[in-house]
Amino acid sequence: MPHTANRLPREGLILLLSLALCWGFNWSAMKTVLTELPPLSFRGFCLIFGGIGVLVIARLNGKPLAIPRGYGAKLFWLVLFNMVGWNVFATYGVKLMPSGRAALLGYTMPLWCVPLSVWLLHEALDARRLVALALGLGGVAVLLSQSLTSLASAPLGVTLMIAAAWCWATGIVLLKLWKIPMNTVALTGWMMLFGGIPVILGAFFIDGLPQKPLSLWPALGLIYNLLIGFMYCYWAWNRLVLLVPVSVSSLSSLLTPLVGIASGMIFLGEQPGWHEGIAALLILGAVGVVSVGSAKRF
Template sequence: MSSPIRLSRNAWLMLLICIFGWGFSWTVIKYALAEIPPLSFRGVSAFAAGMLTLLLVRASGASVAVARAHWPKLGMLAFFNVLSWNVLSTYGVLYLPSGRAALLAYTMPLWCVPLSVWLLNERLDPRRCVALLLGGAGVAVLMGQDVLELMQAPLGAILMVSAALCWACGMVLMKRWALPLETMPLTGWQLLLGSLPMLPAAVWVDGIPPQLPGAGALAALAFSALVTFMLCYWAWNRLVLMVPVAVSSLSSLLTPLVGVTSGALFLGEQPGWAEALAVLLILGAVAVINLGGRRAPAA
């Protein structure tokens, strides 16, 4: 029996890009939504990121062509990984502090691991069970503190958990289908296809803005396009295809820790004992899933 796979140095680099890029993005979203409506913010930044990614691929001389047989699966990945995830999570962060929203969004491994066992035949060994229990306990501690408040106004929590479920579905399907595309065009097409429905919806829901947003909001929009979407989605897609779903999804639990910290530093949010305990449990989950085993290929 082969030893379990853990993150290689290359995989850790991809993970760190996602941790800090996506971790700070929750604070950026919360800041930008004061001036830019949710659908407009996500739609414009995802569309710009998709177009720029594909243009870079073409400028490098590589092909962005996709075989006709792969378009339905590519569209389904765009639906789960870009459209559903971004719409649900962006509206969810309107009703929650950015750090709390980030932690709820990363209930994703709680859905991802059982889905990977079902659809990918990944083993649920003792190491993964312990890591899943620790990560789940971190989420439970967080939810337990405000469970009565969430029952009275549950919309934000429902949106974030629904976003996490969609992301988990997209991640497992991407691993299952393994489309024969390089990571850059795969990322670019997902972003472009996922953003296209958001643009007309933004015009209908948000309307035409009466004036240009301020410099800070435009900087947040640029950060979202270049870092949150273009860079982090590329790194995440590479990571997902390099290691088992349980390893990548549980390791991604480090991301909301950056969200909690940045929310405290830049938005004045005050983490309490629940956040501190959740941090310890999540760190434990990531440590357990990456202890021992052989490193993933550095592809």
């Protein structure tokens, strides 16, 4: 049964840390893959084959795959926001700007997620979550302030990443609101597979087919995206969202852009400064408030 506590349980902490590492490094991998593979072809491939892979895993583990009757329309909206909207907007956004900055804009998601969860899920916006929201978004703001000029020079990339964040937030709240009675593995597999169909069809008409095989690093980045970024991380994220209140999971996810910045340093030569240090302290403070502090309200 999902937890309703105001902090992360042990399973949630494990899922959060693994997601921060795996999705954080995925931003650099995405940037590398996009140097040789068109955006829609890239994401469509990962969604289709990732979805098939997750469904195979569910079947091998004896999980039922049937979609409950009467939930088709709700599954459609989850797919539209969580898979199609997020992946299309984020993939084109990261192509137009540095991967670390794209990750930061994508993780403005709690800015939309928290008020939506208060409105639709009637989650309490107590002092603890307000403090965490202020700390987390303060950290994101510090990082973004470092590159306002470069962001202003890529307005389309900024717009796409904010649209991606809004789609992700809406999808998270709807997933929590509707609670489709399926095991998380099968639900994740169907969402990925159904989301991949329009994306891969769009690739034929917009991106065109790849003209040559990928070189080594983009190929490795594609494999990482498929196996880790999609098959594992989407399952882990859906599990985390269903485990704790939306405000807790969304604010805790702010660890990921810190790893995204680090991966940009390691793999893409992006240079950090004092902004990153201050932001790290603020974001870690936000995660600490919702994960290891007292479960009682202030």
